[in-house]
Amino acid sequence: MDIEDKKIKAASWFKDLRDQICSSFEAIEDDYTGPLSDRDAGRFERKSWDRTNQGDGTEGGGGTMSTMRGGRVFEKVGVNISKVHGTFTEEFARSMPGATEDPRFFATGISIVAHMNSPKVPAVHMNTRFIVTTKNWFGGGADLNAPLPNEEDTAQFHKAFQQCCDRHDPDYYAKFKKWCDEYFYIKHRNCARGEGGIFYDQLSTGNWDNDFAFTQDVGRTFNDVYPALIRKHMHESWTPEQRERQLEYRGYYAEFNLVYDRGTTFGLKTGGNVEAILMSLPPEAKWP
Secondary structure (H helix, E strand, C coil): CCHHHHHHHHHHHHHHHHHHHHHHHHHHHHHCCCCCCCCCCCCCEEEEEECCCCCCCCCEEEEEEEEEECCCCEEEEEEEEEEEEEECCHHHHCCCCCCCCCCEEEEEEEEEEEEECCCCCCEEEEEEEEEECCCEEEEEEEEEECCCCCHHHHHHHHHHHHHHHHCCCCCHHHHHHHHHHHHCEECCCCEECCCEEEEEEEECCCCHHHHHHHHHHHHHHHHHHHHHHHHHHCCCCCCHHHHHHHHHHHHHHHHHHHHCCHHHHHHHHCCCCHHHHHHHCCCCCCCC
């Protein structure tokens, strides 16, 4: 399989995964019977975007945002896909493997961030991507972000991704869990952003099919475990004090995404769609 076929295959998978996740989330909205059941069930709205041409004729591609706001369960959730190509700036090329030799790039991926109405239902982040320069690799992961951490939920989430990793390499889980813990850390707050999960980047073992299979399994695992966690708690009521804790937690979440997140940096420095890049920010937050 040549590199062009790999690009097509990866982008097609991310699109299929988008459809599966949106369907799972809309089914949750339909099945909800909790405190906000007088609302209409939420539905995703899709909005496509074309990448801004930077003036040299090499920029292109775009993506589709799938966003649900004001649902019964989901206060705001985005499931975005993109497929872009272009040329890195000289400065940014120095930070990307294989880009100093040739600054041209291709990137495709899926990114999910869910902020929930209930503080008892954890927020979540997941993304997987395929990047091509003179080298090519996969990256991504998933991490749980609970305003009110629940040990059983955390254990269930980690067990699912440990099993996912173990299906592909017995060394993956310990390595990628540690990477997640170190990456999703708010240095200026001296605290973790959430309960962790897995994070990996520059995955290129020399067997593209195996690396792609693992990345697909990460997506499927997410779509199995996270909806299950939502359904455990979505019908429960909550207190005003718990809602306040959720809003303060979201403030810390926003700080990380704006200060440290590499995906935010990548999108903004490569002429991506600002609305899609900042989809991860919560609809409402507070700072103590």
